[in-house]
Amino acid sequence: MTPSAFHSMAASSPTTVPTRPVAPAAATLPAEHPLRTGAxxxxxxxxxxxxxRDSQGRPARPQRRPVWFMRQAGRSLPEYxxxxxxxxxLDACLDPAMASEITLQPVRRHDVDAAIFFSDIVVPLRLAGIDVEIVPDVGPVLAHPVRTRADVEALPTLDDDAFAPVAEAVRRTVAELGSTPLIGFAGAPFTLAAYxxxxxxxxxxxxxxxxMHADPETWEALASWAADVSGRFMRAQLMAGASAAQLFDSWxxxxxxxxxxxxxxxxxxAALSHVQGLGAPLVHFGTGTSEILDLMKDAGADAVGIDYRLSLAExxxxxxxxxxxxxxxxxxxxxxxPEALEAHVREVVAAGSSAAGHVVNLGHGVPPSTxxxxxxxxxxxxxxxxxEREA
Known part of the structure; x- marks a missing residue:
């Protein structure tokens, strides 16, 4: 990254909040995309x-109440x-055959209404050439943290061709899913930058x-870099066949x-702007975010994920x-x-009934011990x- 590019990224005031920026480039999903074929x-x-609403914008009711789980493809499954x-x-994430198979496993086992693409939010960092590993029981670990203006200026440029293994995994998965939609995802800029x-x-x-406060220009440039790679990561998944996307802001x-x-x-x-206008619904989810839900929605999401701390009615x-x-x-x-879980699930479904739409999920990911x-x-x-509701 050149110094001039760095200063351009940092030029906007941190107190300015453009909530719906113009998408970087107009695009149409490929003709074989499951949203365009109608699958x-x-x-x-x-x-x-x-x-x-159906795909034509007309009032519609789902064939069944949709449910999927964050981290449904993962350590809770013996086949995984x-x-x-x-x-x-990260090697598994970038092996198209393995990533596809892992994505499909919970759909086969659980009969969930969506697959969530098996990957990780730091995959774009690895693809950009940043030395990052996911250490068991620790999480992502970077060999060289990014803490100064010079660190940000030295961040590599991520070429779109680098997403080839991601796109290939998505294509393999969509070919097997048929009418079941695949959800793409990326880490939100704050969470990615925090790591x-x-x-x-x-x-x-x-x-x-x-x-943010001690060196706001460096923060703005780093967060802009993270927004760009996360947005392009989501876009690569959608263009390859994902039917929706979720931006995760874990922290x-x-x-x-x-x-x-x-x-x-x-x-x-800015991250969401990369995938707006493609016709795929966008979800914004974070944990501990009850007090900023409206701001998360205004960032450009169609639907908002709610963690377990706040009732859906509220x-x-x-x-x-x-x-x-x-x-x-x-x-x-x-x-x-089973009794406590069923009572809780029924409460959640009832609390979600006043919203325009409700997709049942967990308020965080599936624990590995499940x-x-x-x-x-x-x-x-x-x-x-x-x-029962229909009866």
């Missing part, structure tokens, strides 16, 4: 993400552990939060509302009935026994609740 266009998932044995996480500053996971993310809950508005929201908006009150929601079963209830049969039974319960 997934009117799936239950997309009807709910659109707030009870067997397949990944001896393969590092880059800290060099690994952190409890309070003091590094990036300090940088945005560590930022106060004023700092989010001044230093974070515009970068999430989320609807804060965001308005026109906002589709996703969530928000407490992952802790997965191990609490019994897979519990998830299979949960999916069946959610679909059965819909049948």
């Amino acid at each position: 997934t266009a009117d799936s239950s998932l997309l009807v709910e993400y659109r707030g009870g 552990r067997e397949l990944r044995e001896g393969t590092a996480m 880059m500053v800290e060099g690994r996971a952190s409890r309070d993310h003091l590094g990036p939060r300090t940088m 945005a809950g560590s930022v106060g509302r004023a700092d989010y508005a001044a230093h974070v929201q515009q970068h999430s908006a 989320a609807t009150r804060r965001l308005g009935e026109e906002t589709p929601l996703q969530g928000n079963i407490d992952p802790a209830l997965l191990a609490a026994g 019994d897979p049969q519990v998830l299979t039974d949960l999916v069946s319960l959610v679909h059965r609740i819909e049948d």
Whole structure:
């Protein structure tokens, strides 16, 4: 990155919040894309993400209440552990055949209404040539944290050709899914930048939060870089066949509302701008973000994911009935026994009924210790609740 490019990225004031920037370039999904062929266009998932609308914008009802789980493809499945044995996480993500198979495993086992692409938010960093590894029981670890203006100026340029293994994995997966939509994803700029500053996971993310105020120009440039690579990561997945995309902001809950508005929201908006106008619904999810849900929505999302800390009824009150929601079963209830879990699931479904659309999910990811049969039974319960409503 040249110094002039760095200063250009840092030029906007951190107090300016352009919530819906113009997309970088107009594009049309390929003719064979499942949204254009109609294979997934009117799936239950997309009807709910659109707030009870079909692909033509007409009022519609889903064939069944859609449900999928964050981290459904992963360590809770014995077939996943067997397949990944001896393969590092990022190597698995960049092996198209393995990534595709892992993405498909929970769809076969659980009968969920969507696949979530198996990858990781730091994949764009690896593709850019940054020395990053995912260490078991630790998470992403960078060999060289990014903490100064010189560090940001030295960040590499990511070529679109680098996404070839990601696109190939998506194409393989979509060919097997048929009418079941694939959801692409990326890490939100704050979360990605937080890992880059800290060099690994952190409890309070003091590094990036300090940088926002101590060196705001460096923060703006770093967050802009992260927004660009995350947005292009999502775009590569959508162009290859994903029918929706979710921006994950795992650590945005560590930022106060004023700092989010001044230093974070515009970068999430920039990431989402890469995939707006393609006809694929966009979801924005974060943990501990109850006080900034409206700002997350205004960054450009069609639907908002809600973590387990806030009821969906309250989320609807804060965001308005026109906002589709996703969530928000407490992952802790997965191990609490069938009676407690069923009562909780029914409460969640009832609380989500006032929103324009509701996609059932967890309020965070599937814990690795989860019994897979519990998830299979949960999916069946959610679909059965819909049948009861129709009866």
